[in-house]
Amino acid sequence: MEPPLKVLKQMVARLLKFFSTNQPTVQRRFNLLRNFSIVSLSGFVLSIGLLSVLYKERAIRTLVVSTEESNVTLTNVFAKKLWPEHGTFLTSTQGLSDEELAADPHTRQLYDELTIQLEDSPIAKVKVFDLQGRTVFSTNTDQLGDDKSESPGFLSARTGRVLSQLGHRDTFKAIQQVLEDRHWLSSYIPVHEDGKIVAVFELYTDVTPLLQRIERTQKEIMLGSLLILGLLYLILNLFVGRADTLLKQRTQELSDTLEELKSTQTTLIHQEKMSGLGELVAGVAHEINNPVNFIYGNLCHVEGYSKTLLEALGLYEQYYPEPDAKICEQMEMLDVDFIKEDLEKTLSSMKVGTKRIREIVLSLRNFSRKDEADIKAVNIHEGIESTLMILQHRLKPHLPRPTISIERNFGNLPLVECYAGQINQVFMNILSNGIDALDTAFEQKTQVTQNSPKITITTVACPESVRISIADNGIGIPEAVKAHIFNPFFTTKAVGKGTGIGMTISHQLIVEKHDGKIEFISEEGVGTEFIIEIPIVLGKMRNQSRL
Template sequence: MMFGFFHYPSHVNSFIPHGHCYLWKTGLVWLHIISDATIALAYYSIPLLLLYLISKRKDVPFNGVFLLFSAFILACGTGHWMEIWTLWHPDYWIAGVLKAFTAIISIYTAFTLIHLIPQALTLPSPAQLKAINKDLSHEIIERIKTEQALLRISKAVESVSDAIGIADVTGKSIYQNPAFINLFGYTVDALNAAGGPVAVYNNPEQAQSVFTAIGNGQSWRGEITMQQASGKTMQIDLRADAIKDRTGKIIALVGVHTDITERKQAEAQLQTAQQFMCSVIQAMPIAVFVKDASDLRFVLCNRAAQELVGASADEILGKTDYDLFPQAEADFFTQRDQEALTSKKVIEIPEEIVHPKSGNGKTRILHIRKTPIIDSQGQPKYLLVIREDITEQKQIQAALTASEAKFRSLVENANDAIYAMTLDGIFSYLSPNFTRMFGYEISEFLGQSFMPMIHPDDVPNFMEFLHKVAQTSQKQAGLEVRVKRKDGTYGWITSNTSPVIDTNEGVVSFQGIIRDITARKQAEALLQQQAIELAQTLKQLQTTQSQLIQSEKMSSLGQLVAGVAHEINNPVNFIYGNLAHANSYTHQLLNLIQLYQSNYPNPVEEIQQEIEALDLDFLIDDLPKMFSSMEAGAGRIRQIVDSLRTFSRLDEAELKAVDIHKGIESTLMILDHRLKLKPNQPQIQVIKDYGNLPLVECYAGPLNQVFLNILANALDALEDSLIQGKLTHNQPQISICTQQLPSKQIVIRIIDNGPGIPEQVRQKLFDPFFTTKAVGKGTGLGLSISYQIITEQHGGSLQCISSPNEGAEFIIEIPVAQMNK
């Protein structure tokens, strides 16, 4: 049978598929499948339609309920699909969970509906909505009628040149004549989009005042500032009023706008020009009078004119020169006035001494200019008289002449040379002392550049000095340069230079003073040389003193070490020499005790108790070990004493052939405590690569001091790097290499793998008192003394090769035999 596969479920667990309930009857199974699938598809289509509805109608209230219904119906549809699934797959737990989910959504939807039903009941009924729509339609019809009436009225004002705008009672623009559009640049729609008629007002508060007045049925008229669509402001003569219907109800607002901007600008310009001319005349520092051409009476005078004659404007206006000046002077002025009016030309009086009647009565010197003012008929209407007081100018001119004479006398008799120079460096003036100072005649350099005089090395400084004067417009002092005299020798000068500034505050030239400082420079050079020599001598004395002190300390330390070594050596030798006998005697006694034990295994009770109290077996086992330890310790003390004696070399203060390796080993023995393993730090290893060296003729004690200084510095560098974590590895080591060179020299290399030495430090390593260690930890003399010991005492060389993070290598080269003994 073609549907026989329905009888064999594909999933087997503790439940049986739902198909078993239908006994796998084909017709019944297909009936359920088709029914459930059709219901599920129908359920899935409903949420899609609901979602489509609320996406198209954003105004539908309570759209959250539609989403809940959609979720609920989707869950129900999925439940029907699950019914089809469980026909073959008994996943009843999944089906149960799905049904529980459907139940939760159903309950939540039900409670949401309970909450929303009171709000839904408040929604208007269709009848209520119909009534509201009817009222709105009636109001719209009335508004349309009103607007149509207003538009009919507007046709009467289309040709008016004034800008007319009409708005409804809400402030919305409904009409504008062409003049309004041309004036403000707004159409009806554009004005409403910009905020309505209020947009053309420059001051919102003023706009509110106008609309409040006409909104209350009052008329408003006045001059007001308004603005175009482009933002340009205008002066407007505004007449605003309300339009009322037959009942007196305000149905619209109208405004008539006349552009008075050009008129206002013309009035303002005229007023400004008058004020400006008046202010200019009043502010002029020279006296200005205007006379009537008919009778020569004063009709205008400024403040300077009032100050000149010592009278107020009220006392001057309407008067003549005879009222203000003496008779003779008034006659002279009147005669010249007549000449100017008759000739219709400007009359100028360069200097005139006057004695005003009023004021302080001081005599003044005036420069007078008389200009006739011609009317439209070509006849003199007024006479403009300008009287400039040049009294102070004349006094200053006289004082300047006297000052120039005095200055010239001072300059020509000064010990210093005084010069004036253009911006290009050309001398325009040189005082007589220039010849005495440099030997040149003034005519040789006047109009010439200063460049040939200046020492070539000093020209840039001199040019920079002048450039600074020009740039800052301020005096510069203290320039010191060398100048070539006429006899070919060079002398030192100092120059103070000041800028000469014109009325535009620009530098136009230079002037300055030159002083010969050759003698002072020679004295300074001599003093400086003496100071350098003194400083070098002092430094050498300090170095020598420090080295002597250090040498004395080392000598005293060596004597102390040698003395201590000698004092320790005798008792240690005594102990070490008798330890062998004591060990032998002890072994004999122990053998005797073992012999007693073998022959008398059962001693008396008292001896047995003593044996147990002494722990005889432990004593027999430990006593030989103790003597061996004592012998090893005494041997170590002998080695240390021997190393101390070798290092101090008191018996070898003179040149002597010694074993270099023995000196290095004695130095390492002294530093052995620093080479031992320390907590939390790796042990510093010493790698020896000794060559086959002959006995070397040297000063053994000082040479051992060199080894100690270099090895101690290497240990300091490695220990500090380990503490500070600067090492890039964890195997600190010091390598010591010796080698005989073909040139009858030996070389000793001491190399560490520490952090290395920066170049700027390496260059100063052998300088006295130079140290990079903390205060109190180093004197800065160790390597300096070592360098002196190798180079001066042994005729060798000491150098350092190092770079950061690459360690340091000290190379000592000394001859096998000393040439100068």
């Protein structure tokens, strides 16, 4: 019979295989009834299997304990009846050979007495060991003289502890016959006389009928549980089936409503995103700017103080060239000469670092334009540079792609009236897509990778507008995709890497909010160029409007 845990694992594996076969590879709508069936049936199988396993383990443990107690009682009975007569012989057989021990009348007499007493008893074999571990008696005379001094059971009983072991044998020589395919419980039990251990008994008890009864009960428990849980499953399946039907109807209604709200959702997502982004960027820039200005403003004072201290130290060394030994030791330990040499370099590097932080903060403020939500005349080049500063980390080498170079062909642009934050967002979307295209080209090892990755930004002033061109030498846009670039929720990126609203929002901001134009030219395997054109001056009504 296979172990219950192995059978349980096989049942669960078959159940999962049944529900997983012939499933389409495309993503499917959540199926309540199907998932309920998988979870509930798996739970039922696991519960039934676990219940049956726990029952069998507990029943076997109870069987071992009760049989062991019975064996201890029988041993005590044997000791009281047989030990007074045969104890002296059993404990003094060291001088007898195995053959002499088997031929001794005491052995035969003890065998006959045990045979009578164990008639109709589950005890199938009895052994007696002296304190040296030698088998001085066995109902199987072939085992007389066997050395059991290293047996764990004997060693345990030798110290006064009873040890029982459950096992199975294909053939077993019992007292009066040879038995086949039997389960046994062997118990090693110490024999006491006058409070001392004088020998060890080993009793073999046939527990096959008891184990068979346990297995029958286990099967009955599994069958009963299966019937009860099966009936419960059928009842629950009716309710879940009805709920699944209602869920599908409601899902279809929600799907239809979602399609109707997509265009409105695009605008709402953009508004919330830009509002949160502006709040975050402006807040971060403000919080960083204050402590950085504090540090930057105090560096000049620190520089002056350090120079004063160094001058004072120089005067001290000039007029006291031989100070106390303890002072010399301390100055040598502090390495004052190195400090004097390195202090100026340290202060200089701190100035460079704080200046760099102030430049980054300024770029963040220029990008978010939190304080310029209205239409204002702004420098387009500053917006481009601020966006590039924020994307600086993405321009750095990213294996297998090397550094992306930026080529600036800036014309002499006038100040442009616009929503600066919105224009910066358009720059961010286009530049991010260009970087993604270059990353993909090097990941796919296309022909584009023969050239160094580059983004070219060109600005030109027209009579009444300005034109900004952003071109990359990435993988380009396939012909089948070009018609959908500005469609809401359209993306060719992997799940989790693109929302499909970036270019839709960019088109809306340029065309609807700024009366401009945005178009692109792309050749697959060569690259893509986006061209933005916005008027220099917007109408008076736009100056009074807000996003």
